[in-house]
Amino acid sequence: MGKSSAAERPTCRLKNSTTNHELxxxxxxxxxxxCFLSCVFVxxxxxxxxxxxxxxxxNRGNVEQKRTALFQIRNLESETASRAAIPALLxxxxxxxxxxxxxxxxxxxxxxxxxxxxxxxxxKGLVRRxxxxxxxxxxxxxxxxxxxxVFQRDKSVEVKNAAVVALGEIGxxxxxxxxxxxxxxxxxxxxxxxxxxxxSAARSxxxxxxxxxxxxxxxxxxxxxxPDKYVNFTPxxxxxxxxxxxxxxxANNTLxxxxxxxxxxADTKREAAFALGTIGEESAITVLQSYLNDEDYYLARIAKxxxxxxxxxxxxxxxx
Numbered sequence: 001m002g003k004s005s006a007a008e009r010p011t012c013r014l015k016n017s018t019t020n021h022e023l024x025x026x027x028x029x030x031x032x033x034x035c036f037l038s039c040v041f042v043x044x045x046x047x048x049x050x051x052x053x054x055x056x057x058x059n060r061g062n063v064e065q066k067r068t069a070l071f072q073i074r075n076l077e078s079e080t081a082s083r084a085a086i087p088a089l090l091x092x093x094x095x096x097x098x099x100x101x102x103x104x105x106x107x108x109x110x111x112x113x114x115x116x117x118x119x120x121x122x123x124k125g126l127v128r129r130x131x132x133x134x135x136x137x138x139x140x141x142x143x144x145x146x147x148x149x150v151f152q153r154d155k156s157v158e159v160k161n162a163a164v165v166a167l168g169e170i171g172x173x174x175x176x177x178x179x180x181x182x183x184x185x186x187x188x189x190x191x192x193x194x195x196x197x198x199x200s201a202a203r204s205x206x207x208x209x210x211x212x213x214x215x216x217x218x219x220x221x222x223x224x225x226x227p228d229k230y231v232n233f234t235p236x237x238x239x240x241x242x243x244x245x246x247x248x249x250x251a252n253n254t255l256x257x258x259x260x261x262x263x264x265x266a267d268t269k270r271e272a273a274f275a276l277g278t279i280g281e282e283s284a285i286t287v288l289q290s291y292l293n294d295e296d297y298y299l300a301r302i303a304k305x306x307x308x309x310x311x312x313x314x315x316x317x318x319x320x
Contacts, residue, residue: 059087081106098124109139132150147166195265239316
């Protein structure tokens with residue numbers, strides 16, 4: 001056979017080069033997928049080993065080791081990890097039981113509720129308090145009645161306060177009545193526990209209205225602290241919240257009296273102003289406007305934003 005011409009040789013090299021390139025790509029893809037599948041398998045095995053380690057520590061470790069494991073489980077926010085924490089709810093150490101309450105909140109809501117409810121009757125106030133807070137994070141509507149009962153019957157002020165906070169985080173109007181009752185009482189001077197409770201009650205009313213109207217709890221820092229281009233109000237689910245849920249009429253009137261009460265703490269007034277904005281009743285505008293130049297800078301700012309929020313709802317009503 002004759003030798004290839006000079007014109008043919010580059011063509012042959014090109015074909016061989018292409019073939020080699022395709023082979024290298026194929027090998028790389030195979031190598032990549034092998035590595036990926038190995039990482040997935042190893043990651044799964046590592047996670048499984050971690051959960052088994054947590055369970056072992058909770059069963060056999062000392063108090064500090066158990067608490068460390070429970071904190072790690074909570075941070076994972078995993079249903080599987082939370083299951084490893086269940087035995088700690090019955091631990092002989094009150095601080096372990098209290099820590100475990102927050103470590104099971106990633107379980108399904110009904111399961112978490114059933115596991116936590118017995119701890120509301122724990123002998124130790126620390127456990128009852130942390131359990132109440134944890135139920136707020138679970139946000140199961142069936143926790144409202146037990147938490148209301150805890151507020152009415154528990155002897156610990158701290159536990160009562162935790163129940164009030166939790167009711168706000170659950171975000172259902174069924175809790176409004178008991179929160180109103182707290183604010184209708186006369187504030188006690190020089191009583192930090194009472195002040196915290198009143199502030200939490202006002203805040204919880206606002207959070208419940210906010211959750212109903214937007215589906216989420218938003219940061220309380222006024223938008224007015226930000227440049228105008230970042231100020232944004234979410235259109236509410238109900239343009240007339242009080243018409244759809246009449247208990248908010250009573251809540252609105254109680255909050256106005258709370259805001260106008262000179263005996264109330266500054267924090268309680270701020271929370272009342274915030275809550276009035278979330279409820280959105282036009283009758284609150286005049287009252288809120290009287291605080292726009294208040295010497296309490298934060299109250300003035302919150303009042304201003306609440307006025308703007310109510311006016312935003314007014315605009316939507318007129319537009320409709």
